[in-house]
Amino acid sequence: MSATPEIQTTNKTLKPIVGVSGRTIVYDKDGKPCRACNTLLDFQMATGKKPKSDQINQTSLVNKAIEKDEYRQDPPDVEVLGKSSWTFMHSLCAKYPENPSPKDKNQISTFFDMLGRMYPCDWCAEDFSQYLKDNKVDTSSNDGLNMWLCGAHNAVNVKLGKKEFDCQLWKKRWRDGWE
Numbered sequence: 001m002s003a004t005p006e007i008q009t010t011n012k013t014l015k016p017i018v019g020v021s022g023r024t025i026v027y028d029k030d031g032k033p034c035r036a037c038n039t040l041l042d043f044q045m046a047t048g049k050k051p052k053s054d055q056i057n058q059t060s061l062v063n064k065a066i067e068k069d070e071y072r073q074d075p076p077d078v079e080v081l082g083k084s085s086w087t088f089m090h091s092l093c094a095k096y097p098e099n100p101s102p103k104d105k106n107q108i109s110t111f112f113d114m115l116g117r118m119y120p121c122d123w124c125a126e127d128f129s130q131y132l133k134d135n136k137v138d139t140s141s142n143d144g145l146n147m148w149l150c151g152a153h154n155a156v157n158v159k160l161g162k163k164e165f166d167c168q169l170w171k172k173r174w175r176d177g178w179e
């Protein structure tokens with residue numbers, strides 16, 4: 001790994017525009033860097049706690065520090081929050097009934113509506129909310145809901161340049177396990 005990547009700033013505000021990850025730094029409405037919208041290293045850089053070059057790509061150092069005191073952890077960055085949220089959502093939907101009642105259907109729709117409005121990474125929430133408008137939640141059955149969620153997750157994967165997950169495998173990943 002080469003030395004610390006160049007940090008771009010706007011002349012006007014001296015706020016970094018691009019983080020060490022190469023992503024654009026996201027700021028909250030109050031002008032402060034958004035913790036849940038940026039990676040930890042980008043957030044540290046934007047808040048003036050610029051990571052040393054040997055810290056970049058060495059998240060194990062951070063993890064080691066965290067291990068020292070289990071409860072003394074920092075709030076999640078966009079990746080930790082994302083992984084935990086998807087884990088919760090896929091696990092929740094995996095237990096959705098085969099034959100859902102009107103109440104089940106209503107409540108799962110409300111859950112995703114809420115997420116599109118209140119997911120703590122604002123720009124993730126905006127895109128997710130648009131996805132919900134373009135792709136109505138399939139509340140009809142267990143398989144329908146999980147295939148829908150897999151599609152929603154894949155839309156984010158594609159946006160981030162990641163490989164798409166094979167949705168036919170959702171049961172192995174989130175319910176039954178692999179042989």
Ligand SMILES: Cc1cc2nc3c(=O)[nH]c(=O)nc-3n(C[C@H](O)[C@H](O)[C@H](O)COP(=O)(O)OP(=O)(O)OC[C@H]3O[C@@H](n4cnc5c(N)ncnc54)[C@H](O)[C@@H]3O)c2cc1C
Pocket residue numbers: 078079080081082083084085086087090119123124125127128149150151152153154156157159160164165167170173
């Ligand atoms: C609603 C929402 C919107 C988000 N929007 C953004 C965004 O705009 N920008 C951004 O940078 N990050 C966003 N994130 C976070 C991002 O999706 C990832 O969670 C984060 O980058 C960490 O990725 P990961 O590689 O650890 O795996 P994750 O994408 O978190 O996936 C966790 C695990 O789920 C499994 N998986 C992957 N895809 C699927 C699928 N389609 N169906 C079933 N299982 C699957 C895999 O086993 C994977 O290891 C969002 C997260 C959520 C919950």
